[in-house]
Amino acid sequence: MQTENLLVYAEQALDYGVMGLLILMSIVTLWLFIERMMFYKSIRLEDYEHRDTLEMDLTDNIGVISAIGSNAPYVGLLGTVIGIMLTFYTMGDAGAVDAKKIMIGLALALKATAMGLIVAMPAIVAYTMLLRKVEKILTVFDVSQDKKVK
16 A cells, blocks of 8 residues: 555655656756747847857857756656656556556656647757858858958
8 A cells, every 4th residue: 555655655756756857858948949039130240249148148048948858758768768767667567468558657648748749849949940040140240340340
């Protein structure tokens, strides 16, 4: 009885911990994407004398979006592995193999991987869009600097 309660708590911790972390990662990604796009719309190229200073300001926080996009699948995979371990432990503890319980446990464990992918794909798209926007702004800056020299 006590082992069953412990397993229930472990499954809940897995769900809330992994899923909560993935939801937090998606919120941070969205927040940083919106912040960066607002910054790009409000930027004044005249305020910058050096390209490197402009580039540093433009690329602030986009590394975080890249890190989230790269690591969200691993967080989901970790949740899946722990979920599978709990499923096998439950089956071993019961002493009987019930295919239905195994399939249900494995299906529920795989939701963490799916969630990790759902978080990662938009994060990578957002990162790519931001990089392209940075390239465009830097090109406009370079062109304006060339016009000043001539």
